[in-house]
Amino acid sequence: MSKQRQLTLDTVSVAFDRNLVVRDIGLELAGGEIGCLLGPSGCGKTTLLRAIAGFEPLAGGEIRLGGRTLSRSGFMLPPERRRVGMVFQDFALFPHLTVAQNIAFGLRRMDRAARRARVDELLELVSMQERRNHYPHQLSGGQQQRVALARAIAPHPDILLLDEPFSSLDTELREALAGEIRQILKREGITAILVTHDQHEAFAMADTIGVMTDGRLAQWDSGYNLYHQPRDPFVADFIGQGVMLPAELTGDGRLKTPLGLLDGRVPQHCEPGCRMQMLLRPDDVIHDDDSELRFEVLAKAFRGAEYLYTLKIDDRHRMLCLVQSHHVHEIGEKIGVRLEVEHLVVFPDPTQYGAPRPDTQTRE
Ligand code: ADP
Numbered sequence: 173m174s175k176q177r178q179l180t181l182d183t184v185s186v187a188f189d190r191n192l193v194v195r196d197i198g199l200e201l202a203g204g205e206i207g208c209l210l211g212p213s214g215c216g217k218t219t220l221l222r223a224i225a226g227f228e229p230l231a232g233g234e235i236r237l238g239g240r241t242l243s244r245s246g247f248m249l250p251p252e253r254r255r256v257g258m259v260f261q262d263f264a265l266f267p268h269l270t271v272a273q274n275i276a277f278g279l280r281r282m283d284r285a286a287r288r289a290r291v292d293e294l295l296e297l298v299s300m301q302e303r304r305n306h307y308p309h310q311l312s313g314g315q316q317q318r319v320a321l322a323r324a325i326a327p328h329p330d331i332l333l334l335d336e337p338f339s340s341l342d343t344e345l346r347e348a349l350a351g352e353i354r355q356i357l358k359r360e361g362i363t364a365i366l367v368t369h370d371q372h373e374a375f376a377m378a379d380t381i382g383v384m385t386d387g388r389l390a391q392w393d394s395g396y397n398l399y400h401q402p403r404d405p406f407v408a409d410f411i412g413q414g415v416m417l418p419a420e421l422t423g424d425g426r427l428k429t430p431l432g433l434l435d436g437r438v439p440q441h442c443e444p445g446c447r448m449q450m451l452l453r454p455d456d457v458i459h460d461d462d463s464e465l466r467f468e469v470l471a472k473a474f475r476g477a478e479y480l481y482t483l484k485i486d487d488r489h490r491m492l493c494l495v496q497s498h499h500v501h502e503i504g505e506k507i508g509v510r511l512e513v514e515h516l517v518v519f520p521d522p523t524q525y526g527a528p529r530p531d532t533q534t535r536e
């Protein structure tokens with residue numbers, strides 16, 4: 173079992189030609205935990221991971237692992253002295269080496285018997301015993317990534333860094349492999365950071381997820397909290413699905429919305445008359461044929477077990493409703509819903525983030 177060391181990032185910034193692409197990032201990851209950096213392409217995930225690995229110098233802040241400083245402005249422990257393991261999307265296996273030889277690659281300093289024992293242990297860990305003498309081209313993509321993982325963790329790194337390790341795999345395979353790799357890392361007690369733009373991978377693998385946008389860390393939290401308590405509209409929009417509706421605080425502390433008066437957690441410093449935006453998730457809107465609250469179906473998308481219906485609130489506003497797929501309703505039909513909105517999330521002053529966008533809020 174690796175020694176479990178806590179990773180600390182303290183106001184970390186990275187610049188290319190004085191252009192900050194990672195800004196003031198602070199987070200802590202306990203030993204043995206799996207963290208994830210999640211965000212759209214170009215937001216700085218890979219740059220931050222490369223800074224942790226020791227390939228990019230810091231413009232500011234500090235990176236520590238188990239109390240040891242890895243990087244700070246003007247100081248960089250070389251990558252080979254950081255005890256980091258890495259798995260990349262295109263970090264190909266050595267094609268002329270077998271599975272067992274690939275895994276043994278980082279173990280050259282061990283004596284023969286110890287190396288053999290460690291390779292056997294890892295082959296078992298990633299369920300590749302039967303293929304120890306196969307060459308990479310004889311393996312599926314998922315098997316290759318399991319071998320790449322085994323090779324990276326063979327020398328007992330203090331931390332494992334994975335950059336989009338599933339991107340070249342089929343969508344259906346990704347989530348399953350992410351879950352499988354999570355179990356392997358947990359069994360070995362390895363501290364790890366995954367970089368991905370795919371929230372399903374992040375949910376399947378990580379204990380804590382950092383949503384990044386434009387070089388900043390918007391929220392460092394569990395998947396559950398990112399979905400149910402997003403800290404800002406970017407996180408709300410990026411994680412899960414939903415719509416933003418305008419809301420105005422009334423004198424008695426309720427929210428006036430296109431759906432009528434609702435109760436929600438109102439941000440601090442909001443006075444009556446204060447304009448806000450309210451996040452409505454598809455699971456806040458329950459289909460109920462007997463409800464008198466009825467809305468026209470504008471669109472529907474088949475999701476297997478469910479249909480995702482887009483419902484018309486009024487000329488400017490829409491909402492989403494997830495319905496078991498044996499309730500088939502047609503476009504143009506009006507369907508009944510109940511709102512289950514005890515935990516409405518409300519954000520202050522929409523003008524701070526740009527006007528609400530009534531028609532553009534659906535997102536996978
Ligand atoms: P992500 O991994 O989230 O897609 P990156 O960390 O690769 O994002 O990139 C963040 C930003 O930094 C992008 O705007 C990218 O163009 C820029 N960038 C990345 N690497 C370099 C580099 N070596 N030199 C200059 N700019 C870079």
Ligand code: MG
Pocket residue numbers: 217218219
């Ligand atoms: Mg990247």
